[in-house]
Amino acid sequence: xxxxxxxxxxxxxxxxxxxxxxxxxxxxxxxxxxxxxxAPADISIKMLKASALRFRGDLDGALxxxxxxxxxxxxxFVALLSKGSLLERLAGPRIAARFYRDILEAAPPEEQTPPxxxxxxxxxxxxxxxxxxxxxxFLRDQVATVKGxxxxxxxxxxxxxxxxxxxxxxxFVQEPLLLHYPQLPAIPFYDRDxxxxxxxxxAATDMIRAELExxxxxxxxxxxxxxxxxxxxxVGQWGELNNSMNWRSLWLWKDGKRQDEACAVCPGTTALLxxxxxxxxxxxxxxxxxxxxxxxxxxxxxxxxxxxxLLVHLPLILPGPARFRVGNxxxxxxxxxxxxxxxxxxxxxxxxxxxxxxxMIFDVWNPFLSEAERELIxxxxxxxxxxxxxxxxxx
Numbered sequence: 001x002x003x004x005x006x007x008x009x010x011x012x013x014x015x016x017x018x019x020x021x022x023x024x025x026x027x028x029x030x031x032x033x034x035x036x037x038x039a040p041a042d043i044s045i046k047m048l049k050a051s052a053l054r055f056r057g058d059l060d061g062a063l064x065x066x067x068x069x070x071x072x073x074x075x076x077f078v079a080l081l082s083k084g085s086l087l088e089r090l091a092g093p094r095i096a097a098r099f100y101r102d103i104l105e106a107a108p109p110e111e112q113t114p115p116x117x118x119x120x121x122x123x124x125x126x127x128x129x130x131x132x133x134x135x136x137x138f139l140r141d142q143v144a145t146v147k148g149x150x151x152x153x154x155x156x157x158x159x160x161x162x163x164x165x166x167x168x169x170x171x172f173v174q175e176p177l178l179l180h181y182p183q184l185p186a187i188p189f190y191d192r193d194x195x196x197x198x199x200x201x202x203a204a205t206d207m208i209r210a211e212l213e214x215x216x217x218x219x220x221x222x223x224x225x226x227x228x229x230x231x232x233x234x235v236g237q238w239g240e241l242n243n244s245m246n247w248r249s250l251w252l253w254k255d256g257k258r259q260d261e262a263c264a265v266c267p268g269t270t271a272l273l274x275x276x277x278x279x280x281x282x283x284x285x286x287x288x289x290x291x292x293x294x295x296x297x298x299x300x301x302x303x304x305x306x307x308x309x310l311l312v313h314l315p316l317i318l319p320g321p322a323r324f325r326v327g328n329x330x331x332x333x334x335x336x337x338x339x340x341x342x343x344x345x346x347x348x349x350x351x352x353x354x355x356x357x358x359x360m361i362f363d364v365w366n367p368f369l370s371e372a373e374r375e376l377i378x379x380x381x382x383x384x385x386x387x388x389x390x391x392x393x394x395x
Contacts, residue, residue, distance in 0.1 A: 005035075005039060005042065005044075005045075006038075006039070008038070009035050009038050009039050009042075009045075012031050012032070012034055012035040012038075013031075013032070013035050013044070013045060013048065015031050016028040016029075016031035016032045016035065016048065016052070017048070019031065020048075020051070020052055020055065023055075025052055025055055025056045028052045029049065029052050029053070029056075032045060032048060032049045032052060033049075036049065041072060043069050043072055043073060043076065043079075046065050046066075046068050046069045046072075047065075047066075047069060047078070047079065047082075049065045050062045050063075050065035050066045050069070050079075050082065053065060054086070059086055059089060059090055060090070062082075062086055063083065063086045063087075063090065066079050066082055066083045066086070067083070070083070075106060077103070077106055077107065077108070077117075078117070080103040080106070081103065081117065081120050081121070081124065083099070084096050084099045084100045084103060084124060085120065087099050088127070093127055093130075093131060094131060096127060097127050097128050097130075097131030097132075098131075100124040100125075100127060100128050101128045101167060103124075104121070104124060104125060104128065107121055128167070131167075132166050132167035132168045133166075133168060135166040135167065136162060136163055136166035136168050139162055139165070139166055140162065143162075160328050160329075163328070164328075169328045170328075172186070172188070172326075172327035172328060172345050172346050173186050173345070174186045174303075174307045174342065174344040174345055175303045175344060175345070175346065176303060176304060176305055176306045176307050176344035177303060177304065177305050177306075178305040178306050178381075179305070179306040179307075179308060179377070179381065180306070180307060180344070181306065181307055181308045181366075181369075181373075181377070184307050184308070184366055184368055184369075185368065186307075186327075186342065186345060187342055188326035188327040188328070188329045188341060188342060188345055188347075189326060189329060189331070189339055189340070189341050190310060190339075190340045190341065190342070190367075192339075192340075194340075194367045195312075195340055195364070195367075197275075197276055197277065198338055198340075200272075200275075200276075201272070201276065201312070201314060201338055202314070202336050202337065202338050204268070204269075204272050205314065205316065205335065205336050207268050207269070207272075208266075208268070208269045208272070208314070208316060208360060209316045209317065211265065211266040211267075211268055211269050212266070212269075212290055212316050212317070212358060212360075214265060214266075215250055215262070215265045215266055215290065216292075216358075218265055219250060219261070219262060219265045222250055222261065222262060223245075223248040223249065223250045223290075223292060224248060224249065224250075225241070225242070225243045225244055225245060225247065225248055225249075226241070226247045226248060226249045226291065227241045227242050227243070227244070227247065228242070228243050229242050229243070237300040237301070237302065238300070241297075241299070241300075245294070246293070246294040246297045247291070247292070247293050247294070247297065247299060248292050249289045249290060249291050249292065250262055250289060250290045250292075251287075251288070251289045252266065252269070252270060252273065252288040252289060252290075252362075253273075253278070253285075253286045253287055253288040253289075253362070254287060254289070255283060255284060255285075255287065256280075256281060256282050256283050256284055256285050256286060256287075269360075273286075273288055273362060276362075276364075277364055277365070278362055278363065278364055279309045279363045279364055279365045281309075281374075281377070281378040281381070282378060282382065283378075283381070283382050283385065284378070284381060284382075285309060285363050286362060286363060287361075287362060287363045288360070288361065288362035288363075289360070289361050289362075290316070290358055290359075290360055290361075291358065291359050291360075291361050292356055292357070292358045293322075293349065293351040293356070293357045293358075294351065294356055295319075295351060295353055295354045295355050295356065295357075296351065296352065296353075296354065297350075297351050298348065298349070298350045298351075299348055299349040299350075300348055301346050301347065301348040302346070302347070302348070303343065303344050303345065303346055303347070304343030304344050305344075306344060307342060307344040307366065308365065308366050308369060308374075308377055309363045309364065309365060309366060310340050310341060310342055310343070310363065310364055310365075310366055310367075311340070311341055311342075311343045311361055311362070311363050311364075312338055312339070312340050312360075312361065312362050312363070312364060313333070313338060313339055313341070313359050313360070313361055314338040314359060314360045315333040315334065315335055315337070315338075315357075315358075315359045316358045316359060316360055317356060317357060317358040318333055318334075318335055318353070318357060319353040319354070319355035319356065319357065320352065320353025320354065320355065321352040321353055322349070322350065322351050322352060322353060322357045323349065323350045323352065324347070324348075324349045324350075325347055325348050325349075326341045326342070326343075326345050326346075326347040327345045327346060327347070333357075333359065340364065342366075
């Protein structure tokens with residue numbers, strides 16, 4: 001600790017450390033006081049002084065010494081963590097939890113955490129989580145009377161807001177990888193009433209499933225890994241699924257192009273999709289596919305390309321439990337029930353069953369876009385491609 005100090009100051013610090021090992025706190029503090037006078041801006045001396053004061057039971061004094069460290073370096077994480085521990089004893093877990101919640105944002109990544117900090121950080125996270133739960137319970141108790149006055153009205157959005165306010169959940173926003181279109185609502189699962197054709201799709205489940213089963217036999221070789229990064233590419237969270245048949249797909253439409261061979265194997269499904277209002281954006285949409293996820297496989301959290309389109313899911317093969325999360329909402333797939341969601345919001349999927357799970361996916365325009373906006377978006381996105389390829393805008 002004292003190696004970067006002037007020799008005479010370093011000697012005082014080493015003597016103080018020796019006194020602390022002998023539990024002679026008074027001598028240690030006297031030595032540290034002299035060292036601090038000689039080097040008032042040295043953080044290591046102040047940290048050791050805080051430890052000595054805490055050992056003596058002078059928690060207020062220790063807190064003051066830590067505050068002097070933070071005056072010099074407001075982001076000194078060990079000082080912050082130590083201050084949280086003192087606040088827990090001096091002011092109680094609620095005050096400490098609020099302090100820990102803020103400083104944990106600056107915690108080092110788990111793989112870079114020094115061993116001595118692992119347990120204190122874990123304790124801080126645990127205290128914050130427990131306090132968040134207690135606060136959420138308290139808030140629900142306080143609003144119970146008002147909630148009761150509104151009877152059976154849907155307040156799921158308020159329930160999520162309460163959990164976010166209490167810190168139990170985090171807010172999820174749209175994070176498209178390609179195009180973020182402003183002023184579109186960030187709705188995880190859209191209201192069915194916006195898509196009056198959903199009953200027609202759901203009524204065709206048996207027909208689509210029958211054609212899928214044929215495709216799984218006749219066009220088995222056309223199912224390909226959904227994630228297929230070339231060698232040398234950064235794969236991020238896709239390491240386990242990159243070029244893996246554990247998540248594979250058969251495309252009926254891809255980037256706006258009809259896949260004739262696959263469509264020929266599924267004529268009824270193709271005819272149905274032709275009748276439905278799929279997104280129509282040359283070079284980008286429509287997209288339609290069968291998505292097959294192997295047993296006990298998870299698709300990690302990710303986001304899609306743009307919030308201008310939404311995705312439709314229709315389950316076709318569900319051998320057991322299978323879950324899907326968008327933002328803070330997690331649902332179980334059920335046969336015969338489709339949903340429409342915004343894939344620009346963080347989402348993930350699990351097949352918890354011991355057999356293959358297959359769903360059909362296709363995209364539709366976001367219903368809050370006008371016809372003019374849809375056409376303009378298509379031209380704009382193709383113009384961007386043309387710009388980077390050196391061509392002319394396809395208007």
